[in-house]
Amino acid sequence: MTDSRLSMIGSRAILFQAACPFDLTHQERFWAIADEASAWPGVREAVPGMTNVTLLLDAVPENFAQLEKRLKGLWQSGIRKQIDGRLLEVDISYGGEGGPHLKEVAQTLGQSVDEIVRLHSAPDYVVFAVGSHAGYCYLGGLDPALETARRKVPLTSLPRGSLSMAGLQTGISASAGPSGWNTLGCADVEFFDPFRDPASLLQPGDRIRFIPTRVIA
Amino acid sequence: MIEILSIPPLATVQDLGRHGHWFEGLGQAGVMDGLSHRIANLLLDNEESAATVEIPLTPARFCFRTEQAFAIAGAVCGARLDDRQLPAIWAGVAAEGQILELRGIARGARVYLAVPGGVDVPLVMESRSTQLREGFGGHEGRVLAAGDCIEPIDDTWCTLPASGFNVGLPPLGRAIDSEVEVRVLPSAEHDNFSIRSQKAFWSTPYQVTRLCNRQGYRLEGEELLWESDVELRSHGIVPGIVQVPGNGQPIIQLADSATMGGYPAIGAVIEPDLWRIGQARPGQYLRFVQVDIHQALEAESERQDYLASLTTSLVQTRELLRSWS
Numbered sequence: 001m002t003d004s005r006l007s008m009i010g011s012r013a014i015l016f017q018a019a020c021p022f023d024l025t026h027q028e029r030f031w032a033i034a035d036e037a038s039a040w041p042g043v044r045e046a047v048p049g050m051t052n053v054t055l056l057l058d059a060v061p062e063n064f065a066q067l068e069k070r071l072k073g074l075w076q077s078g079i080r081k082q083i084d085g086r087l088l089e090v091d092i093s094y095g096g097e098g099g100p101h102l103k104e105v106a107q108t109l110g111q112s113v114d115e116i117v118r119l120h121s122a123p124d125y126v127v128f129a130v131g132s133h134a135g136y137c138y139l140g141g142l143d144p145a146l147e148t149a150r151r152k153v154p155l156t157s158l159p160r161g162s163l164s165m166a167g168l169q170t171g172i173s174a175s176a177g178p179s180g181w182n183t184l185g186c187a188d189v190e191f192f193d194p195f196r197d198p199a200s201l202l203q204p205g206d207r208i209r210f211i212p213t214r215v216i217a
Numbered sequence: 218m219i220e221i222l223s224i225p226p227l228a229t230v231q232d233l234g235r236h237g238h239w240f241e242g243l244g245q246a247g248v249m250d251g252l253s254h255r256i257a258n259l260l261l262d263n264e265e266s267a268a269t270v271e272i273p274l275t276p277a278r279f280c281f282r283t284e285q286a287f288a289i290a291g292a293v294c295g296a297r298l299d300d301r302q303l304p305a306i307w308a309g310v311a312a313e314g315q316i317l318e319l320r321g322i323a324r325g326a327r328v329y330l331a332v333p334g335g336v337d338v339p340l341v342m343e344s345r346s347t348q349l350r351e352g353f354g355g356h357e358g359r360v361l362a363a364g365d366c367i368e369p370i371d372d373t374w375c376t377l378p379a380s381g382f383n384v385g386l387p388p389l390g391r392a393i394d395s396e397v398e399v400r401v402l403p404s405a406e407h408d409n410f411s412i413r414s415q416k417a418f419w420s421t422p423y424q425v426t427r428l429c430n431r432q433g434y435r436l437e438g439e440e441l442l443w444e445s446d447v448e449l450r451s452h453g454i455v456p457g458i459v460q461v462p463g464n465g466q467p468i469i470q471l472a473d474s475a476t477m478g479g480y481p482a483i484g485a486v487i488e489p490d491l492w493r494i495g496q497a498r499p500g501q502y503l504r505f506v507q508v509d510i511h512q513a514l515e516a517e518s519e520r521q522d523y524l525a526s527l528t529t530s531l532v533q534t535r536e537l538l539r540s541w542s
Contacts, residue, residue: 007404007405007407008402008403008404008485009404009405009452009454009455009458010456010458011402011485011487011488011513012488013453013455013485015405015452015453017405017450022448022450045237045239047239049451049477050450050451050452051450052453054453056455059517060513060517062510130240131242131451131475131476132475132476132477132478133242133244133351133475133476134238134242134351135241135242136242138451138477175350175351175352176350192242192243194341194342194353194354199342200242
């Protein structure tokens with residue numbers, strides 16, 4: 001089978017990916033693989049990415065071929081993990097200082113600002129994966145009509161709470177950092193708190209609904 | 218207690234990193250040069266995971282407010298305790314009022330300062346490392362500044378010779394000093410780079426640019442072209458991974474790496490060689506030497522052997538010193 005493969009991303013970290021559509025049904029298969037693999041001896045953490053899963057190991061894997069076989073076996077079994085996660089409603093102030101690219105996105109897509117906000121706040125987004133920075137949620141469910149290119153000149157620091165999108169992805173920054181995405185608005189949510197347990201507010205399978213409280217055109 | 222009189226920006230308290238929270242998107246942080254950090258701790262008979270101060274660049278000046286044992290390891294920086302010149306790797310006792318000065322760095326990029334028992338900062342999520350992006354851990358979740366004090370966990374220390382200890386370090390480069398060789402495993406998207414790019418990656422040097430910090434180093438060299446129409450989806454990344462963004466110039470993710478990213482990954486520097494990158498400076502060249510899993514395993518046991526033999530010889534030396542006194 002060539003549709004799935006295991007590779008090294010560090011001397012003690014391996015990545016399992018498979019060629020498949022990018023949707024919830026397939027993501028559920030990676031959630032299931034991560035669950036299974038996290039119980040294997042020598043596996044410190046098994047963490048889902050976007051239709052892939054990464055295993056952090058205690059040591060350099062002497063049994064790489066065996067691990068690959070087991071992961072492929074799980075993939076081919078089609079096992080899925082359906083999660084009935086919690087729904088988090090997040091107040092969003094669209095546009096203005098906290099959403100400097102909203103107008104530009106509307107112009108690029110040939111829509112009104114209100115229509116962009118309507119399309120963006122319509123779905124319940126599913127947390128596909130948590131990563132990049134602490135507490136950050138990769139969301140599935142962006143309307144393809146909102147697909148935009150990444151910015152040519154990235155912002156050196158996007159503030160915490162910024163709502164942005166690029167490609168078919170959207171999300172809220174959990175802490176300040178650089179970003180090449182289009183910033184639409186801002187929210188006030190503590191997605192990560194080291195003194196909370198669990199520290200990350202959301203887990204894969206949880207959902208987010210954006211509630212527009214203000215639109216500044 | 219050691220008071221910081223002056224320190225360059227970006228000096229932080231670090232240990233071997235914050236593990237077990239990767240699923241929450243939290244990078245591991247921790248020291249950039251795990252070897253020097255471990256050696257500094259071993260010299261004081263500390264646990265290898267005890268927190269040290271990581272000091273990138275110099276000059277830095279410290280004043281000992283009390284009599285205090287300490288160790289330094291890492292970059293060669295013309296260290297001085299009052300008028301006495303210290304070797305790059307050294308452990309000893311400073312008297313109250315003495316000034317430790319780290320001057321111009323001649324080789325390497327980071328100095329580690331260890332104190333007995335480790336630097337006393339609160340454990341947050343099982344680690345004392347500074348998480349710079351999230352702003353917690355280490356010393357108040359931030360970089361150190363003049364006026365801050367470094368408190369040791371232990372107020373007693375192991376037997377140290379009056380003149381101090383000094384050990385050697387494996388050389389940073391091989392053969393040519395301006396080039397740093399690191400061993401690399403081919404990574405997830407390696408085979409999707411053009412044959413020419415693969416060859417360039419394994420056979421030509423890549424220069425460390427000024428855009429280099431704890432998050433990662435941007436490199437410059439032969440362009441690396443990604444030849445695939447496969448859509449890349451964000452996947453896990455760890456310190457040591459070499460990614461290639463659209464401009465064809467590689468980036469190595471380091472201690473403060475994100476946990477996930479979307480750029481194609483051409484290689485992964487093995488963990489035992491990451492310290493060499495932590496000690497590489499802008500302008501220096503990195504050379505990527507291809508290894509397989511078996512060689513990566515050997516490299517790990519080599520390093521363990523090195524640290525084990527260093528530990529044994531330090532224990533023997535301390536026993537000798539005790540028997541003389």
